[in-house]
Amino acid sequence: VGHRRRLDHIAIAVRNLESSLSRWTALLGIEPSEVEIHSIESEGVRVAMLPLADGVMVELMEPLSDQSPVARFLERRGEGIHHFALRSKDPAKDLARAREIGLEAVGDGPVETTVGDLVAFLHPRSLNGVLLEFKQRREERSHGGGT
Numbered sequence: 001v002g003h004r005r006r007l008d009h010i011a012i013a014v015r016n017l018e019s020s021l022s023r024w025t026a027l028l029g030i031e032p033s034e035v036e037i038h039s040i041e042s043e044g045v046r047v048a049m050l051p052l053a054d055g056v057m058v059e060l061m062e063p064l065s066d067q068s069p070v071a072r073f074l075e076r077r078g079e080g081i082h083h084f085a086l087r088s089k090d091p092a093k094d095l096a097r098a099r100e101i102g103l104e105a106v107g108d109g110p111v112e113t114t115v116g117d118l119v120a121f122l123h124p125r126s127l128n129g130v131l132l133e134f135k136q137r138r139e140e141r142s143h144g145g146g147t
């Protein structure tokens, strides 16, 4: 079957992380101690990662400032699904493939986030209005080999 893509996370833009968190942890039956919260300066957001089964995450994103792209998203469209992410072994290669079939990247290439993940984005205007992220998790970056 070749290899099928795995969902990494679904990201939801929220105005207030704390108040959203209590709702989502209650809904999903997750303890606060299971939630990882960190700031990702490169994306201008503070995020909470809520684990689902099979390593998939729900990511709640709150803008760090009014200049954050997520702040502009909230202004234009309100709270809601902001993007989703596929797991990637090589975001640069995934981006190159996407460009080959005529899709448009956001920015020049993969960037390393504050927490050490490597991420790349495809622009919604070339993908049915959906912002798509390729994500290589930090723990999968040091194992070498991965071309």
Ligand code: ZN
Pocket: 009, 011, 059, 083, 084, 085, 133
């Ligand atoms: Zn993401």
